[in-house]
Amino acid sequence: MTSHPASRRPGAAAHVLPIPERVVLDDGATIALHTDDCGATIVEVSGLAAGPWADALALELLALGPDVRLVIDLRGATLVNPAGLCEVLDELVAAGDDPHRLCLVCDRLSALVLLRRHGATEQVAVFASPSDALQAVLLEEEGYGDGWAPQPHAHP
Known part of the structure; x- marks a missing residue:
């Protein structure tokens, strides 16, 4: 069994992108961006995700x-x-060449149900943590699993 260098380990120390690290919206929600050493950009949405947050997220x-x-x-x-998020x-998905280049992280059952009802699980993979998402990418690179392919029936 080979080991990966620490720089490819999911959850390893992150560094700041050359864009605003945190965007605070009018309704108090925040969007924070950083990149993991695996090269994925982690976008943390916090606060009440209602109103203009989806438009600001799309712009960023x-x-x-x-x-x-x-x-x-x-x-x-x-x-x-989640209608705005689905948009x-x-x-x-339309802007990129690889439809499996993005995923969601959501660990609350109520939010997972909303995401499924609005079709988000048909569009992208959903994981319980960023580490799980990054691990899926590393496993796919080694020939195991589907990476970030949507699994529409994996969540309620």
């Missing part, structure tokens, strides 16, 4: 470019209506 993420791997972490967000996912 589309500005990163079409080839960036994105982990959208919703664990700190109170997801009220953002549509835009991001």
Whole structure:
């Protein structure tokens, strides 16, 4: 069994992207961006995810470019209506060459149900933690698993 260098280990120390690290929205929600040593951009959404947050999220993420791997972490967000998020996912999938370049992180059952009802699990993979998402990428690179391919029936 071979070991990966520490720089490829999921959850390893992150560094700041050359874009604003944290965006605070009018409704108090925040969007924080950083990149993991695996090269994926972790986007942490926190606060009440309602109102204009999806538009601000779309602007920030589309500005990163079409080839960036994105982990959208919703664990700190109170997801009220995921319709705006699903529109953002549509835009991001359409903007890139690889539809499996982004995933969601969500660990609350109520939010998972909302995401499934709005079709988000049909668009992107959903994981319980950023480490799980990054581990899936590393396993796929080694020939195991589907990486960030959507698993529409994996969650309630």
